[in-house]
Amino acid sequence: MNQYQSLLKSFLNFMKNKGRVSFEEMISWCRNEGIEPIILVAIIDDLKRENLIAISSEEREIAEGSMITIPVEVSVKEKPILVERRRRDVKRIKSRRRVKGYQSILKFLKKEEIEEKVEEKIKEEGKEENKESLGNTSPISETSSREIEQLISKDSDLYKAIQYLNRYWSVGDIRFIEDLKRNNVKDPEKVLKELLERGYVERHPLGVLNATDKLPQLPTKKSFAEMLA
Structure with missing residues (x-):
């Protein structure tokens, strides 16, 4: 789960x-969280x-003359139900359903024979699920930090853009482009396009950029102030 x-x-x-x-309570919540009200939008x-x-x-x-608004009441x-899908939880649920389905057959067949069939069936399907999960694994999640540094020259x-987003995970797109220019990035718009294509960032309404879980986590050796110096 990322910060956003x-x-x-x-x-x-x-x-x-x-x-x-x-409205007042929402603005107060922003102050307590230490975020700008535009992120609340x-x-x-x-x-x-x-x-x-x-x-x-x-x-x-949200501020006088800003032309950016939020509802006066929410x-x-x-x-409400928040669903967080985790592969291991899904596997557990599937396994439980399989066992329950097979238990109904115990009334007609020998218990030991059915239990052996259940175990074999679960093992076979577990192997198939493992193959699928390996095939669907993101190459980014498998890449070590050293391999990332070799893939992307320092x-x-x-x-530079990834290093910036490691420090500032949520930022306005205009501010992002201006800061990259100050950091001697030749074509910030092109870099932003590549970040979006790679799925490293998501663009939200009103021009807010948020880093995703796919963003490589790089070791920070210098502060951003030092980078701009």
């Missing part, structure tokens, strides 16, 4: 405790898309 997803969950829990939150949009919250029709600017929908513009 943690903020999503934190904001939803904040709303669950209150049931309904006002993306959070509200994502939760609304997942049908987890309801928003008021009336909106208000409420949690009844019984002098390349892409490496």
Whole structure:
């Protein structure tokens, strides 16, 4: 779970405790979390898309003259469900369902014979699932930090962008491009396009860029201030 997803969950829990939150309460939550209100725009949009919250029709600017608005009131929908899919949990559920299905046959056949068949069946299907999971594994997750550094030269513009996102996981796209230019990146727009194609970042409404779990984690030897010096 990356930091943006943690903020999503934190904001939803904040709303669950209150049931309904006002504009002032949302701005106060942003201050407590140490984030800019513009990130809240993306959070509200994502939760609304997942049908987890309801928003008021009336909106208000997050700052006077900013032209960026959020609803004056947001409420949690009844019984929201957050689903986090994990492969190992899915395997456990499948195994339990198989065992339950086979248990109904025990009434007609010998118990020991059926148990042996159940074990063999689960082992066979487990091998097939392992093959599928190996085939679907992302090459990035299997790549070591040394291999990543060999793949992306430390002098390349892409490496500088990844190093920047390791430190600033959520940033406006305009600020991102300006900072890369200050760091002597020749074509920041081209680098941003490559980051999006690789799935290293996601672009949210109102120009907010958020790093994803696919972003390589690089060792930080210099601060960003030192990089810009």
